[in-house]
Amino acid sequence: MASIGRRVAIIGGNRIPFARSDGAYATASNQEMLSAALTGLVDRYNLAGEVLGEVAAGAVLKHSRDFNLVREVVLGSELDARTPAYDLQQACGTGLEAVILVANKIALGQIDAGVAGGVDTASDAPLALNDQLRKVLLRTRRAKSVPARLGSLAGIRPRHVVPEIPQNSEPRTGLSMGEHAAVTAAQWGVTREDQDLLAATSHQRLAAAYERGFQDDLVTPFRGLERDQNLRPDSSVEKLAKLKPAFGGSGGTMTAGNSTPLTDGASTVLLASEEWAAERGLPVLAYLRASRTAAVDFVGGRDGLLMAPVYAVPRLLKDVGAGLGDLDYYEIHEAFASQVLATLAAWEDADFCAERLGLPEALGSVDRDRLNVNGSSLAAGHPFAATGGRIVANLAKLLDHKARERGPAEDGGPVARGLISLCAAGGQGVTAVLER
C-alpha cells in the first residue's frame, strides 16, 4: 500500500561500532550496547528530558531476563521516564521493521516523534537449560515438602546438564543461513569471483566512508572501538580468493570473506513529524516514503530462504511510481555476497520476473556504482537486529548530501530516492524507499 498521512522525517541515527563476536564487546550485554547507541542519539539531538512518543527496538538473540529490554534501556537513559518503549523481533528485518512501526504511528498522527533501533550479541548468546532439567527444577519448586523436593532433584542425570544453545539455522529445514544461501547461489550460478569482488568493494567503500568523515555523526565509539572491528581496508579480491569454502561443501563458493561474520552491536534512528523537528530546530535528512514486506515458501523449496525481498521490491516500486533504475542509491543488506548477487540476477531474469513476479519484462538492473556505496554488512558486520538502523541512517545521510548537491526539484517533488532491502530468517524480507 502507498504511504498515507503525514510525512515522516528521518532526523538521524547513531550506532556503536560493530564488533566481531567474542571481540571488543565479548563482555557487553544487549542492554549495555543499546543504551550506548541511544545515549549517543540523545546527546547528538538534545533529547535529554524529552517525552518521546515511543522507543521501539529489538534483539534476535535475547536472554529471558531481557523480557522488557527496550523499556529498561529507556529507564536508564536521559529520556523522560514517561517515554513508552517496547521490544519487537522480525529476525534480521527487526531494525527496519522498528523504523516502519514508529514511522507509521507518526504518519497517522498517533505520535510526533520516536526512536527505532536494534541490538544483538552473538558473544553473549542466551544458553537455555536443557528442557528435561528445566522440568525437574519446575517440579522441585512445586514440591510441598523437603523429601519431595529431594526426590525430585534425585531425578537429575548428567545428560540433563547439557545446555540448549541457539542455532543459526532454520528450525524447519535444519540448514544454516549459509547453507541455504549456498543452495540459492548454485541455482542462480553466482560465481566465486563476483562474490569476492562484492566483498572487497564493501570493505574498500566502508573504509573510504570512515576516511572522509562520513561516519563521524553516525557512529559513537564504545569500549575502545572507533570503527567496525570486521573492517579490513586492505581487503582485495586476491586475498579473498585464497579463503576456503565455508558453506556448500568443498566445491562451495561462499567463504568467511564473502559471508557476514557473527557480530555484536546496536543502532538507533530518530524519526519525527516535520512540525516536531522544526519546533526543535532539527534539520531533516530524508523521509520514509513507503515500505513493503514479503515472505517466501522456502520450506517447500519454491524459493531460496533469503529471496523474499525479490518479491517485496517490485510492489514497493509500484507504490512509489518508480522503476528499478530510477533510484539514486540501493542499500541491499549483504547477509552473504551470494544472496545480493542472486537477488540482482532474479530481477534481471525476464522469465523469473514473468513467472514469479507477474511482470511483463525483467524488473531491471541495479547500477553497481549506486549499490551499497558506503559498503554494507560484509564490511561492517551484521549484528542481526542492528543492521536495519545502520542502513536507514546511512541512506538518509546519503540522500541529504545528494539533495544539497542537486538543489530543489523544479516540480517540488523528491530530489533523491533510495531503496533499502533486507532479507531475514524465516524466508522474510523487509524493504523501504527513502526520499529527500
Ligand SMILES: CC(=O)SCCNC(=O)CCNC(=O)[C@H](O)C(C)(C)COP(=O)(O)OP(=O)(O)OC[C@H]1O[C@@H](n2cnc3c(N)ncnc32)[C@H](O)[C@@H]1OP(=O)(O)O
Ligand atoms: C538474513 C541474514 O542476514 S542471514 C546471515 C546471518 N549470519 C550468518 O549466518 C553468519 C554467517 N557467518 C558465519 O557463520 C561465520 O562467520 C563463518 C562460518 C562464515 C566463518 O567463521 P570463522 O571460520 O570463524 O571465520 P574467521 O573469522 O575465523 O575467518 C576465517 C578465515 O578467513 C579470513 N578472512 C575473513 N574475512 C576476510 C577478508 N575479508 N579478507 C581476508 N581474509 C579474511 C580470516 O582471517 C580467517 O583466516 P585464518 O583462518 O587464517 O585466521
